[in-house]
Amino acid sequence: MAPLNENVDVVVIGGGVVGCALFRRFTLMGARTLLLEKGGDILSGASKANSAILHTGFDAPTGSLELQCMQAGYREYLAVHQQMNLPLLKTGAMVVAWDQAQLEALPGIVQQAHDNGVSDVALISTQELYQREPNLAAGALGGVVIPGEYVIDPWSAPLAYVTQAVMHGGAWQFNCEVREVQAEENGWLLTTSKGRVRTRLVINCAGNHGDLIDGMWRTPEYEIRPRKGQFLVYDKACATQINAIILPVPTPTTKGVLLCRTIFGNVILGPTAEEQQDRNRADVDETVMRELIEKGRRMLPTLTNYPVTATYAGLRPATEKKEYRIYDYPENNWISVGGIRSTGLTAALGIAAHVETLYRNRFTQRFPLHPPAELRWPQMPMLSDYQPRDYTCPGNGGIVCHCELVTRRELEAAFDSAVPPECIGGLRRRTRVMMGRCNGFFCSNHVADIIGDRLDNTLVVGKVK
Amino acid sequence: MNARYPVIIIGAGPAGLAAARALFDAGVKNVLLLEREAEAGGVPRHCRHPTFGIQTFYRPMNGDRWAARIRQRIEHHYEIRTNTTVVSLNPGGVLEISSDRGLETLYAERIIIATGVRETPRHARLVSGLRPQGVLTAGALQQFIYLRKLKPGNCPVIVGSELVSFSAIWTLRNAGIRAVALIDENLRPTAFKLSTLYARLMGVEVHLGAHITRINGTERVESIAFRDAAGQERVMACDSLIFTGRFTGEYTLIRTSHLLHEADSGRPIFDQYGCCSDPAYYAVGNMTHPADMGDQCYQEGLRIGRFVAESLRAEASTSFQVPVILHEVFKIAAPNVVRCDTGSQASLTLNVRVNRYHHGEIRVMDRQKILYRKRHRCLPERRILLRGIDISALTADSQLTITI
Numbered sequence: 001m002a003p004l005n006e007n008v009d010v011v012v013i014g015g016g017v018v019g020c021a022l023f024r025r026f027t028l029m030g031a032r033t034l035l036l037e038k039g040g041d042i043l044s045g046a047s048k049a050n051s052a053i054l055h056t057g058f059d060a061p062t063g064s065l066e067l068q069c070m071q072a073g074y075r076e077y078l079a080v081h082q083q084m085n086l087p088l089l090k091t092g093a094m095v096v097a098w099d100q101a102q103l104e105a106l107p108g109i110v111q112q113a114h115d116n117g118v119s120d121v122a123l124i125s126t127q128e129l130y131q132r133e134p135n136l137a138a139g140a141l142g143g144v145v146i147p148g149e150y151v152i153d154p155w156s157a158p159l160a161y162v163t164q165a166v167m168h169g170g171a172w173q174f175n176c177e178v179r180e181v182q183a184e185e186n187g188w189l190l191t192t193s194k195g196r197v198r199t200r201l202v203i204n205c206a207g208n209h210g211d212l213i214d215g216m217w218r219t220p221e222y223e224i225r226p227r228k229g230q231f232l233v234y235d236k237a238c239a240t241q242i243n244a245i246i247l248p249v250p251t252p253t254t255k256g257v258l259l260c261r262t263i264f265g266n267v268i269l270g271p272t273a274e275e276q277q278d279r280n281r282a283d284v285d286e287t288v289m290r291e292l293i294e295k296g297r298r299m300l301p302t303l304t305n306y307p308v309t310a311t312y313a314g315l316r317p318a319t320e321k322k323e324y325r326i327y328d329y330p331e332n333n334w335i336s337v338g339g340i341r342s343t344g345l346t347a348a349l350g351i352a353a354h355v356e357t358l359y360r361n362r363f364t365q366r367f368p369l370h371p372p373a374e375l376r377w378p379q380m381p382m383l384s385d386y387q388p389r390d391y392t393c394p395g396n397g398g399i400v401c402h403c404e405l406v407t408r409r410e411l412e413a414a415f416d417s418a419v420p421p422e423c424i425g426g427l428r429r430r431t432r433v434m435m436g437r438c439n440g441f442f443c444s445n446h447v448a449d450i451i452g453d454r455l456d457n458t459l460v461v462g463k464v465k
Numbered sequence: 466m467n468a469r470y471p472v473i474i475i476g477a478g479p480a481g482l483a484a485a486r487a488l489f490d491a492g493v494k495n496v497l498l499l500e501r502e503a504e505a506g507g508v509p510r511h512c513r514h515p516t517f518g519i520q521t522f523y524r525p526m527n528g529d530r531w532a533a534r535i536r537q538r539i540e541h542h543y544e545i546r547t548n549t550t551v552v553s554l555n556p557g558g559v560l561e562i563s564s565d566r567g568l569e570t571l572y573a574e575r576i577i578i579a580t581g582v583r584e585t586p587r588h589a590r591l592v593s594g595l596r597p598q599g600v601l602t603a604g605a606l607q608q609f610i611y612l613r614k615l616k617p618g619n620c621p622v623i624v625g626s627e628l629v630s631f632s633a634i635w636t637l638r639n640a641g642i643r644a645v646a647l648i649d650e651n652l653r654p655t656a657f658k659l660s661t662l663y664a665r666l667m668g669v670e671v672h673l674g675a676h677i678t679r680i681n682g683t684e685r686v687e688s689i690a691f692r693d694a695a696g697q698e699r700v701m702a703c704d705s706l707i708f709t710g711r712f713t714g715e716y717t718l719i720r721t722s723h724l725l726h727e728a729d730s731g732r733p734i735f736d737q738y739g740c741c742s743d744p745a746y747y748a749v750g751n752m753t754h755p756a757d758m759g760d761q762c763y764q765e766g767l768r769i770g771r772f773v774a775e776s777l778r779a780e781a782s783t784s785f786q787v788p789v790i791l792h793e794v795f796k797i798a799a800p801n802v803v804r805c806d807t808g809s810q811a812s813l814t815l816n817v818r819v820n821r822y823h824h825g826e827i828r829v830m831d832r833q834k835i836l837y838r839k840r841h842r843c844l845p846e847r848r849i850l851l852r853g854i855d856i857s858a859l860t861a862d863s864q865l866t867i868t869i
C-alpha cells in the first residue's frame with residue numbers, strides 16, 4: 001500500500017472530542033500532524049452522544065487531574081468560542097433534592113464546589129427554586145444553584161478544533177482504522193485500513209478502544225469498561241418548561257438522570273448508566289426509555305405533553321478506575337489519553353493543554369516546533385436555536401429540512417467545508433438535517449438528492465428502473 | 466414587501482387549495498398561499514393510487530393527477546408562493562416566513578392554517594435497537610419512489626396495518642420491490658380485515674400481534690428482532706424498515722404560538738367554523754383530525770373557506786363557546802369547542818376518533834340532556850361523523866360531552 005503521508009511528527013489516533021483538541025493543540029504548537037479516525041467523520045464514538053454540558057467542575061473530585069482539565073477546558077472554551085462562532089447557552093444548573101436524605105446532602109455539594117473554586121454555587125430556598133422553575137413537580141425540598149454550568153454545541157465545537165488545525169496545515173483521514181503499530185528507531189510505523197504512515201510521536205485518543213490500541217505494543221495500564229447512557233430528546237416546544245439544567249442529587253455510582261435544554265432548542269432527558277461489554281453497540285431500549293420518561297415526569301409533570309423527537313445512546317469510555325488515564329512514555333514516543341469518561345467535552349481543551357505540558361517536560365527534541373506566526377480562526381456554521389440561523393438570511397437556497405430549518409446552502413456548505421463529512425451521521429451532526437421531529441418524513445428525499453454520489457453509504461440503495 | 470392580505474393560507478395541500486377556491490368563488494381578491502414544498506398539492510402529489518377524486522370530480526383518480534387538477538383551480542387566480550416556509554404565527558394575523566429571500570413578515574386579516582399530517586416515526590414510538598440508515602415512514606417512501614425515483618431499500622419490512630401500510634406494499638411494487646413482511650402490534654389489522662389477504666397475495670408475510678424488540682445494523686438495517694404473537698423471539702433479515710400510519714398533525718407552528726391548543730396533542734382549540742382562539746386564525750384539514758381522506762379534506766376546505774369569506778364581510782355577532790369533553794374511548798373531536806351565535810346554524814357535525822375498537826351507542830349530551838344518540842362501529846384511526854347534533858338550545862354554561 002502507498003504511504004498515507006510522509007514526514008509526520010504526531011499522529012493522533014481517534015477523532016473524538018479529545019483527539020480533535022489534541023490535533024489542534026499540537027498543530028498550533030508547530031508540529032506536522034495527522035488525525036486518523038476510523039469512522040466516516042469526527043465524533044464517531046463517545047463524543048457523538050453526550051449531554052453537551054460545559055461543566056464548571058463543581059462536583060469533580062477535588063485536586064484531581066480531571067478537575068484541573070475541566071476547569072482549564074471550560075476557561076479556554078469561554079475564551080475562544082466567539083472567535084470561532086461557537087454558541088453558548090447560559091442556562092445555569094440546579095441540583096434538586098426530592099427527599100430528606102437528598103436535602104441533607106446539599107450542604108456537602110456546596111462545600112465541594114467551593115473547595116473546587118466554584119464559589120458562586122449556593123443553596124437556595126424551596127420558594128426560590130419554584131420561582132426559578134415554576135413547572136417543576138411539587139414536593140421538592142431544596143436546591144443548589146450552579147450559575148456557571150452551560151450548554152454548548154457538542155458537534156460544532158470539536159469540528160472547530162479540527163478545522164483550525166487543518167487551516168494551519170494539519171492533515172486528516174476518515175474511514176481510516178489503525179490496525180497495527182510497529183516501533184521504529186525514532187517513532188512508529190502504523191498500518192491502517194488506508195495505508196501506512198511513519199510518525200515520530202503517537203497520541204492515542206481512541207476512546208472506547210484506547211486500551212486495545214495501547215495493547216498493540218504493551219500491556220495497557222487501563223481497561224475500558226464501557227458505560228452506556230440512553231437519552232430522549234423532546235420536541236422544541238418543551239423548552240419553555242425549564243430554564244436551568246435540572247440535576248438530581250448524585251449517588252456514589254452515578255450522576256443520575258438530568259433534564260436539560262439543548263443548544264438546538266430541544267429538551268433532553270437522560271442519561272442512564274449501564275455497564276456493558278460491547279464497545280461499539282449503543283442500543284436504545286424501549287423498557288429503559290419508558291422508565292426514563294417516568295423519572296422525567298416525576299421531576300417535570302408537563303413533560304408527557306410533548307412528543308419525543310429522538311432517542312439515542314452514548315458509550316462512555318470508562319475504565320476500572322474513576323479517574324482520567326493519561327500516560328506518557330517518553331522512551332517509546334507514545335502518549336495515551338484514555339478513560340475520559342464523562343466530562344471529556346468540557347475538558348478536551350484542558351486535556352490538550354495538559355498533554356502539551358507532558359510533551360514539553362519530557363519529550364522535547366523529538367521534533368522542532370515552529371508555531372504559526374499568526375493564528376487564524378474558523379467561522380463555524382451557527383446551529384444554535386438561540387442565535388440567528390441561515391434560514392433568516394437571503395440567498396439560503398430555501399429550507400430543505402423543515403423541522404430543523406436547515407437550508408440548502410447549509411448542506412452544500414458542509415460538503416464544501418475545509419473538512420467535509422464522509423458519512424450521513426456526520427452530515428446530520430454538522431447541519432441537523434433529518435434530526436427533527438419527523439425523522440425525515442419530508443426532507444429525506446431532498447437530502448438523498450443533494451447527497452447524490454458524494455457519500456458511499458447513502459439513504460438509498462439505487463434508482464427505480 | 467410588507468403588504469397586508471385579506472387572507473393568507475399556510476399549506477397548499479387539498480385543504481388549503483379548497484379554502485382558496487371557496488374564497489375565490491366568494492369574490493375575495495388577493496389571497497396568498499404559502500407552501501414550503503417546491504410544488505403545491507400536499508401529500509396527494511406523492512400518492513399514486515386511485516383513492517382520490519370521487520367527491521370532487523366524481524371519478525377515482527391517482528393522487529398526483531388529482532393534486533394537479535385541484536391546483537389548476539387556483540393557480541390562475543391567486544399567487545402560490547412555493548419553497549416558502551412559515552416559521553412563526555403572531556397575534557392578530559402576523560406571520561414570519563422564510564425563503565431564499567431570508568426572513569419576511571406578512572400581515573393578513575385572516576390566516577388559514579392547513580399544514581396537514583405526517584406519520585409517527587421510529588423514535589417517537591420508542592423502538593429499541595441501533596440507528597442505521599434505512600428506517601423511514603410510508604410518506605418518505607412515496608416521496609423517494611414517486612418524486613425522486615430512488616429506492617430506499619431492496620427488502621423492506623413494513624410496520625403497521627393501516628390503509629397506508631397496504632398502500633406502501635403497492636408503492637414498493639411499483640418500484641419492483643417486494644416487502645418481506647408486514648408486522649403490527651395489534652392482533653387485528655387497523656384497516657379492514659380482508660386487507661391482510663391482499664398482503665399475502667402480494668407475497669408479503671403478515672405478523673399480527675408482533676412487537677419489534679430490536680433494530681440491528683450499524684451502517685444500514687440488517688435485520689429486526691421481534692416477539693411474535695405466540696411469544697416467540699424471532700429475527701428477520703431486511704435492509705429497511707417502514708413505519709406507517711399513526712398520523713400526527715403538523716402542529717409545530719401552533720405549539721410555539723399564542724394560539725390555545727390541547728396541551729397533550731398540540732391540536733389547536735377551534736370551533737365548527739375552524740376559528741381558533743385568536744379570531745384572525747382558522748384551522749382546517751388533516752392537521753385538525755389526523756388523518757381523513759384527501760377528498761374529505763377538500764370538502765372541508767371549501768366549507769371553512771366560505772366561513773372565512775363570510776367572517777370578512779359580517780360584523781362579529783355576539784356569541785359564546787361551549788367546550789367538547791370526551792369519554793376516554795375517544796381520542797379527539799373536531800371541532801373541540803362549539804360556537805353558538807345568536808340566530809345562526811343550529812345543527813352541528815362532530816368528527817371523532819376512538820382510542821380503541823368500539824361497537825355500540827355514542828351519545829352527545831349537554832349535561833343531562835341527550836342531543837344525539839346513535840349506534841356506531843368504530844375502529845381506531847378511522848373517522849366517525851356524528852351528524853345533525855341539535856345545538857339550538859345550548860346556553861353559555863352548557864358543556865357538550867361525547868360518551869358511550
Ligand SMILES: Cc1cc2nc3c(=O)[nH]c(=O)nc-3n(C[C@H](O)[C@H](O)[C@H](O)COP(=O)(O)OP(=O)(O)OC[C@H]3O[C@@H](n4cnc5c(N)ncnc54)[C@H](O)[C@@H]3O)c2cc1C
Pocket residue numbers: 013014015016017018019036037038039042043044045046047048049050051052053054055176177178179205206207208209213228229230271314315316317340341342343344345346347
Ligand atoms: C451519556 C454521556 C453523557 C455525557 N455528558 C457529557 C457532558 O455533558 N459534558 C461533558 O463534558 N462530557 C460529557 N460526556 C463525556 C464525553 O462525551 C466523553 O468524555 C468524550 O466524548 C470522550 O471523548 P474521546 O475523544 O476520549 O473518545 P471518543 O469520542 O470515543 O473518540 C474516540 C475515537 O477514536 C476512534 N477510534 C477508535 N479506534 C480507532 C482505531 N483503531 N483507528 C482509528 N480511530 C479509532 C473512534 O471511532 C472514535 O471516534 C458524556 C458522555 C456520555 C457517554
Ligand SMILES: Cc1cc2nc3c(=O)[nH]c(=O)nc-3n(C[C@H](O)[C@H](O)[C@H](O)COP(=O)(O)OP(=O)(O)OC[C@H]3O[C@@H](n4cnc5c(N)ncnc54)[C@H](O)[C@@H]3O)c2cc1C
Pocket residue numbers: 475476477478479480481499500501502505506507508509512514516517549550551552579580581582583584603604605629632715718749750751752756757758759760762
Ligand atoms: C403517507 C400518507 C399517505 C396518505 N394516503 C392517502 C390516500 O391514499 N388517500 C387519501 O385520500 N388520503 C391519504 N392520506 C391523507 C392525506 O393527508 C390527505 O389526503 C390530504 O393530503 C390532507 O390534506 P391537507 O391539505 O390537510 O394536508 P397536506 O396534504 O398534508 O398538505 C399540507 C401542506 O402544508 C404544507 N405546510 C406544512 N407546514 C407548512 C409551513 N410551516 N409553511 C408552509 N407550508 C407548510 C405542506 O408542505 C403540505 O403541502 C395520506 C396521508 C399520508 C401522510
